[in-house]
Ligand SMILES: Nc1ncnc2c1ncn2[C@@H]1O[C@H](COP(=O)(O)OP(=O)(O)O)[C@@H](O)[C@H]1O
C-alpha cells in the first residue's frame with residue numbers, strides 16, 4: 446500500500462514522517478524530491494529564481510519517474526507499505542501554481558500536470574493532507590527560497606483544496622495548526638484506520 450504525506454512547506458510532513466518510522470518499522474520511508482541525481486537537479490532548480498516553469502515541472506517529473514521505477518514500485522511489488530513525504534500531488538499543487546503565475550501558454554495547468562502523470566504514474570492509495578494556512582506555513586518554513594512565500598503558498602493551498610475536493614475518498618485532512626504531538630497522534634490514528642480497512 447502506498448501512503449503519501451502532502452501539505453505546504455512547513456506543514457509538518459517531515460516531523461510526522463519521522464515519527465511514523467517507529468510505528469511502522471518494516472515500511473519503506475521515502476520522499477520527493479529524492480536524493481538521486483535527478484533530485485539534485487530539482488534542488489538546483491529550486492535555488493534558481495529564473496528557472497523556466499515547464500523545465501522545472503519536467504525535472505520534478507523525471508525525479509518522480511525514477512523514484513517510482515526504482516524505489517516505490519519494487520517495494521510495493523514485495524507487498525511492503527510505502528510512506529512517501531511528498532509525491533505526485535505536490536506537482537499538481539505546486540507546479541500548477543508556478544505555471545499559472547508564469548507566461549507559459551498552458552490553459553489549465555492543474556489538469557495539464559495531472560495529465561502528464563496519468564500515462565505512467567501510480568496514484569497513492571491514501572494521502573494524509575496536513576492542512577495549514579499559507580502564512581503560518583511560510584513562517585515555519587522560514588521563507589528561505591522562492592517557494593516559501595505567502596502569496597505563492599496561498600495559490601498552492603487552493604490547488605490542494607481542488608485536489609481534495611476532486612477525490613475526497615483518497616485524502617484525510619489533518620488540522621496542522623495544532624501541536625506536533627496532536628498532529629502526529631491524528632495521523633497515526635488515521636493511518637491505523639486506513640490499514641485496518
Ligand atoms: N505542529 C507543529 N507546530 C509547530 N511547529 C511545527 C509543527 N510541526 C513541525 N513544526 C516545525 O516547523 C518546521 C517545519 O516542519 P517540517 O516537519 O520540516 O515541515 P515540512 O516537512 O512540511 O516542511 C520545523 O521547524 C518543525 O520543527
Ligand SMILES: Cc1cn([C@H]2C[C@H](O)[C@@H](COP(=O)(O)OP(=O)(O)O)O2)c(=O)[nH]c1=O
Nearest residue numbers: 453454455477478505531535536539540592
Ligand atoms: C516533490 C515536489 C516538491 N516541490 C517543492 C516543495 C518544496 O518547497 C520543495 C522542497 O521539498 P521538501 O524538501 O519536501 O520541502 P519541505 O520539507 O519544506 O516541504 O520542493 C514542488 O514544487 N513540486 C514537487 O513535485
